[in-house]
Amino acid sequence: MSQKMTRRRLLLGGAATAAVAMVKSSFGKMVQTGIPEAAIDPTKQVGPLPGILGTRSPFEHPQRKASLTSSQTPLQDLYGIITPSDLHFERHHAGVPAIDPNTYELTIHGMVDRPTVFTLADLKRFPSVSRICFIECSGNFRKPDKETITPQDICGLTSQSEWTGVMLSTIFREVGVDPKATWFLAEGSDAAVMTRSIPVSKGWDDAMIVYAQNGEAIRPQQGYPARLLLPGWEGNTSIKWLRRIELSDGPFMTREETSKYTEPVKDGKIRQFSFTMDARSIITYPAYPVQLQKGWVEIRGIAWSGRGRITGVEVSTNAGKTWQAARLQEPVMDKAHTYFRYLWQWDGDTTEIMSRATDETGYTQPSLKELIAARGIGTGYHLNPVTAWLVKRGGEVVYRPEKWK
Amino acid sequence: MSQKMTRRRLLLGGAATAAVAMVKSSFGKMVQTGIPEAAIDPTKQVGPLPGILGTRSPFEHPQRKASLTSSQTPLQDLYGIITPSDLHFERHHAGVPAIDPNTYELTIHGMVDRPTVFTLADLKRFPSVSRICFIECSGNFRKPDKETITPQDICGLTSQSEWTGVMLSTIFREVGVDPKATWFLAEGSDAAVMTRSIPVSKGWDDAMIVYAQNGEAIRPQQGYPARLLLPGWEGNTSIKWLRRIELSDGPFMTREETSKYTEPVKDGKIRQFSFTMDARSIITYPAYPVQLQKGWVEIRGIAWSGRGRITGVEVSTNAGKTWQAARLQEPVMDKAHTYFRYLWQWDGDTTEIMSRATDETGYTQPSLKELIAARGIGTGYHLNPVTAWLVKRGGEVVYRPEKWK
Numbered sequence: 166m167s168q169k170m171t172r173r174r175l176l177l178g179g180a181a182t183a184a185v186a187m188v189k190s191s192f193g194k195m196v197q198t199g200i201p202e203a204a205i206d207p208t209k210q211v212g213p214l215p216g217i218l219g220t221r222s223p224f225e226h227p228q229r230k231a232s233l234t235s236s237q238t239p240l241q242d243l244y245g246i247i248t249p250s251d252l253h254f255e256r257h258h259a260g261v262p263a264i265d266p267n268t269y270e271l272t273i274h275g276m277v278d279r280p281t282v283f284t285l286a287d288l289k290r291f292p293s294v295s296r297i298c299f300i301e302c303s304g305n306f307r308k309p310d311k312e313t314i315t316p317q318d319i320c321g322l323t324s325q326s327e328w329t330g331v332m333l334s335t336i337f338r339e340v341g342v343d344p345k346a347t348w349f350l351a352e353g354s355d356a357a358v359m360t361r362s363i364p365v366s367k368g369w370d371d372a373m374i375v376y377a378q379n380g381e382a383i384r385p386q387q388g389y390p391a392r393l394l395l396p397g398w399e400g401n402t403s404i405k406w407l408r409r410i411e412l413s414d415g416p417f418m419t420r421e422e423t424s425k426y427t428e429p430v431k432d433g434k435i436r437q438f439s440f441t442m443d444a445r446s447i448i449t450y451p452a453y454p455v456q457l458q459k460g461w462v463e464i465r466g467i468a469w470s471g472r473g474r475i476t477g478v479e480v481s482t483n484a485g486k487t488w489q490a491a492r493l494q495e496p497v498m499d500k501a502h503t504y505f506r507y508l509w510q511w512d513g514d515t516t517e518i519m520s521r522a523t524d525e526t527g528y529t530q531p532s533l534k535e536l537i538a539a540r541g542i543g544t545g546y547h548l549n550p551v552t553a554w555l556v557k558r559g560g561e562v563v564y565r566p567e568k569w570k
Numbered sequence: 571m572s573q574k575m576t577r578r579r580l581l582l583g584g585a586a587t588a589a590v591a592m593v594k595s596s597f598g599k600m601v602q603t604g605i606p607e608a609a610i611d612p613t614k615q616v617g618p619l620p621g622i623l624g625t626r627s628p629f630e631h632p633q634r635k636a637s638l639t640s641s642q643t644p645l646q647d648l649y650g651i652i653t654p655s656d657l658h659f660e661r662h663h664a665g666v667p668a669i670d671p672n673t674y675e676l677t678i679h680g681m682v683d684r685p686t687v688f689t690l691a692d693l694k695r696f697p698s699v700s701r702i703c704f705i706e707c708s709g710n711f712r713k714p715d716k717e718t719i720t721p722q723d724i725c726g727l728t729s730q731s732e733w734t735g736v737m738l739s740t741i742f743r744e745v746g747v748d749p750k751a752t753w754f755l756a757e758g759s760d761a762a763v764m765t766r767s768i769p770v771s772k773g774w775d776d777a778m779i780v781y782a783q784n785g786e787a788i789r790p791q792q793g794y795p796a797r798l799l800l801p802g803w804e805g806n807t808s809i810k811w812l813r814r815i816e817l818s819d820g821p822f823m824t825r826e827e828t829s830k831y832t833e834p835v836k837d838g839k840i841r842q843f844s845f846t847m848d849a850r851s852i853i854t855y856p857a858y859p860v861q862l863q864k865g866w867v868e869i870r871g872i873a874w875s876g877r878g879r880i881t882g883v884e885v886s887t888n889a890g891k892t893w894q895a896a897r898l899q900e901p902v903m904d905k906a907h908t909y910f911r912y913l914w915q916w917d918g919d920t921t922e923i924m925s926r927a928t929d930e931t932g933y934t935q936p937s938l939k940e941l942i943a944a945r946g947i948g949t950g951y952h953l954n955p956v957t958a959w960l961v962k963r964g965g966e967v968v969y970r971p972e973k974w975k
Contacts, residue, residue: 203670207811211761212665215641217633219656219791224671227786228622236620244734244782245700247652251624252786260617265608266629292868292913295650295899329649356616377649379784381632381657386624406612463697494700496901508697 227252230317234258235302237321240449240467246297246494246502248324250379255386256302256322258357262406266390271374275349275412278341285390288374291331291339296373296396298500299325299469301442303399303426306548309533312555312563316449319552319564323469325502326387328394330375333368342368346412350419351393354408361402362416363395367440371396374407397471397500398440399547401426429543436547442471444530445549446478446505446522457560459513464491467502470524474498477523478505484517484553485532491520511556517565519553533567632657635722639663640707642726645854645872651702651899651907653729655784660791661707661727663762667811671787671795676779680754680817683746690795693779696736696744701778701801703905704730704874706847708804708831711953714938717960717968721854724957724969728874730907731792733799735780738773747773751817755824756798759813766807767821768800772845776801779812802876802905803845804952806831834948841952847876849935850954851883851910851927862965864918869896872907875929879903882928883910889922889958890937896925916961922970924958938972 201213202223221227227243229236235256238248255261266285274280302322307314315321346365353359363372373394376383383389388405395403401421416422416438427437446468451457468478474497479488491505505520521530531539533550553565606618607628626632632648634641640661643653660666671690679685707727712719720726751770758764768777778799781788788794793810800808806826821827821843832842851873856862873883879902884893896910910925926935936944938955958970 201668203668203673207667207669207759208761208763210667212662212667214638214665215634215636215660215662215791217636217641219634219658219660219789222669222671222787222790222794225787225794229620229624231620231622233619236622243785244698245732245785247732247785249785250654253624255620255624257617257620260619262612262615262617263606263608264612264627266627268608290866290868293649293870293911295909327650327652354612356613358613380648380650380652380654382627382630384624385627386620389627389630461695463695465698496903498901504700506698 229254230321231255235322237317238324240316240321240447241452243449246325246467246504247379248326250326250381250384250387253324253326253378253384253387254302254322256304256400257355257405258359259355261385262355263385264354264390264406269390271391271407271409273336273340273410273412276343276346276414277412278343279339281340283336285376288331288376288391291335293329294332294373295327295329297325297327297498298394298396299323299502300394300400300403301469301471303401303439303442303546306545309564309567312566313453314564315454316447316452320445320447322400323502326378327380328373328375329377330373330391330394333372333374333393334370336374337368342412345414348413348416350409350411350413350417351402351404351407352409352411353388353404354406359401359404359421360417360419361404361421362419362438363402365412367395367398395440397442399426399442402440426546428546429541431541439547442469443547443549444468444470444472444475444522444524444528446520446530447552448480448518448520448554451518451556451562452554453563455562457511457556457562459511459560462509462511464507464509464518464520466505466520468505468520468522469500469502470522470528471500472528473500473525475503475522476525478503478520479523480505480507480509480518480520482509482511482516482518485519488521513558515558516556517553518556519551521551634659635726636660640727642722643729645721645726645852646857648854651730651872651909652784653731655731655786655789655792658729658731658783658789658792659707659727661709661805662760662810663764664760666790667760668790669759669795669811674795676796676812676814678741678745678815678817681748681751681819682817683748684744686745688741690781693736693781693796696740698734699737699778700732700734702730702732702903703799703801704728704907705799705805705808706874706876708806708844708847708951711950714969714972717971718858719969720859721852721857725850725852727805728907731783732785733778733780734782735778735796735799738777738779738798739775741779742773747817750819753818753821755814755816755818755822756807756809756812757814757816758793758809759811764806764809764826765822765824766809766826767824767843768807770817772800772803800845802847804831804847807845831951833951834946836944836946844952847874848952848954849873849875849877849880849927849929849933851925851935852957853885853923853925853959856923856961856967857959858968860967862916862961862967864916864965867914867916869912869914869923869925871910871925873910873925873927874905874907875927875933876905877933878905878930880908880927881930883908883925884928885910885912885914885923885925887914887916887921887923890924893926918963920963921961922958923961924956926956
């Protein structure tokens with residue numbers, strides 16, 4: 166290396182040093198085994214040999230943010246579209262049940278020709294399908310009430326996996342669903358015995374019973390050993406730890422679709438069975454708590470829609486005055502988190518950056534103002550407004566507070 | 571549930587009980603924390619609340635099979651195309667180095683206009699790209715010398731992730747690569763200081779420097795904090811823990827491309843710089859140690875090619891006499907593991923099942939006999955023959971022994 170080295174020049178001039186924007190994690194450090202903290206010169210020291218399981222670097226500690234009822238995916242720490250399985254968000258109503266896969270049973274009965282009990286091995290014997298899609302909680306929203314919150318806080322109740330299992334339509338044919346059946350009940354085997362009524366049409370369309378996630382057996386927190394998967398629909402309907410499906414000619418009016426998971430709209434009306442998650446996007450970089458530096462910045466984020474493919478994401482870097490098309494990472498998949506990127510040269514002045522998604526139905530993600538005008542304030546369910554980040558002159562990036570009443 | 575229940579009927583008759591094919595893992599059980607072993611009735615007991623990291627079920631224990639120099643992915647335990655990051659195969663020459671991302675540097679020099687040292691933050695500031703592709707070790711082969719070996723033993727040195735990073739072509743433009751440069755050296759910062767010479771054309775084509783894997787920071791075992799990624803090329807060329815790239819007008823003739831990673835062909839000739847991994851496939855289910863039952867079986871496996879997309883996988887269930895097209899799981903991606911499935915009704919007689927892949931260049935995976943005829947026995951590098959599983963009358967499935975001399 167005889168040539169003179171220069172420190173990295175920034176893309177088109179700009180700051181003179183190599184210091185650039187870095188996200189500082191708000192979590193404590195979690196040291197894992199196997200890989201020691203950095204040696205002075207790693208070429209001088211033989212490292213740990215191959216092992217049965219890999220580990221994270223002791224310098225990396227992505228974590229969900231957990232409450233008593235849910236845990237949120239650290240979107241600001243992630244890249245691309247796969248959510249690592251141990252970082253997939255959780256929302257459960259009575260904790261994670263412990264289920265022995267060898268005694269697991271799924272009962273299908275009601276308006277069917279052949280009421281049947283399936284073992285896990287039975288389910289795995291059917292023709293299988295894999296698909297990459299998101300699951301999002303319908304309560305995936307945080308009011309813009311303060312500046313110091315992250316993408317994880319705002320909408321960390323969405324995650325994406327490659328799911329593998331059997332189409333529910335295959336099982337419907339196997340048990341002989343009565344053509345007069347219009348709804349089915351899906352019931353979990355958690356201590357809440359979580360139940361939802363689902364239109365049979367979704368079962369014939371793209372519903373699945375899945376037993377694998379990101380290549381391996383589904384995780385207990387995501388429904389081990391098998392869950393319902395209703396692509397694009399609010400997460401609670403994809404019943405985890407699925408133990409029973411009952412076919413019927415009407416909805417069952419369970420607690421989770423009467424007292425919960427309905428939302429007031431206007432004029433005192435209540436919207437019920439509002440299954441589909443509308444198109445949404447969020448910039449995950451730069452976002453709080455990033456400290457930005459002047460010059461070129463690749464704005465990055467995810468966009469998704471429960472109604473089909475994302476057809477476009479627009480980014481504004483001037484508080485919504487003008488919008489530009491972001492690049493979408495191929496392949497763009499149906500009802501799937503889609504990664505978008507937009508290269509921006511920040512001049513160092515205060516501004517607001519935001520994104521809005523459009524899906525294949527032509528629907529475009531609304532602003533919070535538009536959403537409240539259309540729907541009223543209502544509950545925290547099914548809120549998908551544009552998220553704006555305020556970039557301050559010093560480079561501080563924060564959640565833009567917005568009127569909410 | 572007033573209706574009479576029947577145990578699950580098999581797809582088109584067949585065995586009378588619910589017992590079906592199950593894979594028995596050859597590994598010891600590894601109990602993880604968090605989720606207790608099964609309660610008698612999980613609906614009667616509140617389970618663990620949401621947590622910062624998820625866990626595997628205590629009933630699941632997929633593991634790599636580790637030797638002193640490598641560890642193999644348990645292909646027979648997996649579904650779909652994503653390899654969980656802690657199960658990605660390893661092959662390293664002096665263990666896993668410990669690298670502090672805050673002091674990490676990548677030097678690019680030689681035949682360039684602007685020799686430059688990049689920090690990790692520098693690399694992350696460039697326009698980024700994500701892609702799902704496989705990495706396969708060129709030594710990913712096990713002779714059919716005995717029956718009791720699994721897909722993991724035969725070809726567990728291939729794994730697939732979603733990788734995110736910067737195109738090497740972007741970095742090449744940044745440093746101003748001399749048009750007369752034809753090769754570059756890539757050097758790792760492990761204690762072996764692993765080095766390979768790579769044609770510059772691959773750098774301009776689809777090479778990347780990646781810092782993320784399956785959504786999060788790349789794992790130490792896969793090159794943390796940044797590695798080279800040469801899609802479709804033998805794994806050792808995708809230099810991990812990348813610390814230096816030197817542009818030149820010829821190959822560097824390092825140990826790993828002269829003494830190692832070359833293969834004898836015919837007439838005493840040696841093939842060198844045989845970078846690309848040819849099309850290959852393997853049935854991962856049913857495979858040893860599955861015990862099969864008569865009736866319908868979904869044959870499942872993966873197919874991949876370093877030369878582009880898989881265009882077809884054929885399955886034979888009669889020892890190669892006839893072949894049928896398997897279903898390919900969409901989306902089929904370039905230089906990527908592609909999941910295939912074929913529904914087969916096993917009549918209970920002894921037979922052999924096998925798969926062969928064809929890629930977009932028209933190349934079809936050869937039999938072992940064809941491979942030896944074309945190439946001689948040579949080394950264990952770049953061997954991609956059809957793998958046959960012998961299904962015995964009793965349902966035992968084993969690796970079909972084959973003459974090897």
